[in-house]
Amino acid sequence: MVFSSVLFLFRFLPVFFICYYVAPGRMKNFILLLGSLFFYAWGEPVYVLLMLFSTLSDYVHGRLIEKYRGGGRAKLFLVSSVLINLLVLCFFKYADFLIQTVNVLFGTSIPPLNLPLPIGISFYTFQTMSYTIDVYRGEAEVQRNLLDFGVFVTMFPQLIAGPIVKYRDVEERLHNRSVDICTVSCGMKRFCVGLAKKVLIANNIGELWSEISGMNLGEISALTAWLGILAFAFQIYFDFSGYSDMAIGLGKMMGFYFPENFNYPYISASVTEFWRRWHISLGSWFREYVYIPLGGNRKGLPRQLVNIFIVWMLTGIWHGAGWNFLLWGLWFAFFLSLEKLFLGKILSGLPRAAGILYNSLLVLVGWVLFALETPEQIWGYLKAMAGAGGVLDSQGLYLGRQYIVLFALAAVAATPLFTRLVKQLEHSGTGLGIGVYRLGEKVIPVILLILAVAGIVDASYNPFLYFRF
């Protein structure tokens, strides 16, 4: 099930929340679990069993690690848990990629498995792994209640698209949380903003990318190519951050406080900064469970660079089972290393605008690697951006004209401008400022919701880019 659908908004949501709010304290987790399983099974009637298996497996592993704490067997169970998770993930997500690679390298022709990818598998396997690792490290208490653990793994707000929630982030609130009218209001508003970001901006500007990426790349002008990749950059940001907003909002409505996942990444003045603002929960997961165990930056500079390369290769490949994703990760690893070595110092001496330009160019080129799959397409697109098909043409001018207002809107919405304005009004102290704020905070979410519903009904097809993860 997708958040941005009539089915979710006008069937699942009202029914779920009525049941949830009415249910007595202890029953709430049960309702949440039931609702989440229904939510997931709706999209994956068969693979829901896989997720249940994953849940059960790590619940058991957690108990076993606790039971044999201090002994060698605890470590064994930790390894077993991680292995099972990785195996499941690799099998369902990377099997065909591995098969293809083997075929290319060794000239074999093993047929691909063509397994459909279970929704959310990259998210929930990472979440359950964080649990067993944290239990082993003693950073989280084992969860003896299978129901509560099940809620942690399967709860629908962040199940299919994150943020990746570490167990200890919700440990306390799993069995002890409360909401008041303010948090519910806050959560609802956040949800509406996320929905609007996805439907009104991402889906809309995604049409431009869709159109341009389908063209003959050898013939498009530089203008068209740049418009296209800019459109993709906005689409993926508003899609993904919008989904995170909705997840955080829904969580808040139940008393959960999920970590922020995006912090206006496109205003970053360096690649280092970009990765502190983009998909924060994933970066945090890799830092905690891969980068730091590998030694982080505590084993000297050369080792740090190696660690960076490893982590970013994994980050890249996490996003998709393809060589272009690996390349995308390496692209950033390279510049992160440069920044660690000397570039970072240079950038901090320059005006911020220079850094933003620098980062934006690198990120845009990165998106070309991310969005296109074959080397021919990638190279073709980069050449087009450099002007191989001409600099301007009527097609580029026409497309630019059609989307100029949307681009302007997206550009402003990608900065903290709106948020700052809202905060200013809220704390303005003057009657007018507060009045505008009070009116806006009630009326704007409804308007956004109405417009988003219009967008949803209008489109029959409503993809979410990070959906198959």
Add this chain to the structure above:
Amino acid sequence: MGEKINAFITVMLLSVFILIFTAADVTEEDKVFSETENRLLASRPEFSVESLVRGSFTQDYETYVTDQFVSRDKWISIKTRMDVLLQKQEIGGVYLGKDGYLLEQHLPESYPQATIEKRLELLERLVEDWNADVMLVPTADNILTDKLPGNAPYFQQRVFLEEAEKRVGREHYVDAFSALKEHSREEIYYRTDHHWTSLGAYYGYLAWADFTGERSYPYDTDAMVLASTDFLGTLHSKINLEWESDSIYYFGETAEMPVTVTYDLQKTAHSLYEESYLNTKNKYGFFLDDNHALVEINTGNQTGKTLFIIKDSYANCFVPLLLPHYDTVYMLDLRYYNGRLYQLLEQYATEADILVLYNCIHFLEDFVYA
């Protein structure tokens, strides 16, 4: 305390919105057909364990719920209005042109050389086999180019037509393009519909008369009869916005001719114009009762000549103008005919003038010859 009240209001507003629409949607009866979209709306899918496991049940159920969502048309028009606010000049495949003109978008990449090749080859064969004449009519985006949004892409039909003329031969080709281009400042296409107007058809008729060497009948363009003033055509349906309506005119002279029209060998009428359509959305159906596979028109003239015209709906307002020149006219719409064209021609057209009349786009999309 103020905080709580504010929060309460926000929560109430949003909850009420969701709950009202949920209730309205659940209690409303399912619709079968959407007039605005001109298609069947999804109905409740049948449940089976097999379809559930396959995932098709949930997918179909979602489509069903979205298709049947309460006030669907209103929501779509809100989205369209948003697009207009975003200064988009193309919505749903329709250009929002100047002077209130809606122009159907035909992108060059939709008509690759291979398709053109294929269709022209079939046309060539038809012309060779049957000594047929060809009249391909350009669509509005090619004639009213000044009404298009700046730099708007469109499939260049002039180039295509030059190719067509070469292939079928000058002696078989009626140049509608030049005739319409000459009168591009006049109301030769509807503003809300993809068809040409009766006036446009008239200039096409003049080109035809010029080509065949026939003396054109003295239709009076200043005395056309007004059939309707609130025609909102196919293009308006695509965009679903408030728009200024078109007027439908026809030549009164054609209504005075004594005719017997037989539709699909069954229904007969004694008029070329079906007034009942003027009360529906599809007012263009007024011309020759909208779409039929085979239409036979007997005029009672003593010209000794028969016309067999293979056509699309552009011919519906054009054929009435040809009637003074023929005793009998057969109109064939290949989209609704299931048999082989060759056989039908053998049956009806061995002694007839044969004319292929299509607008360029429909020709490239629909024409077959077997």
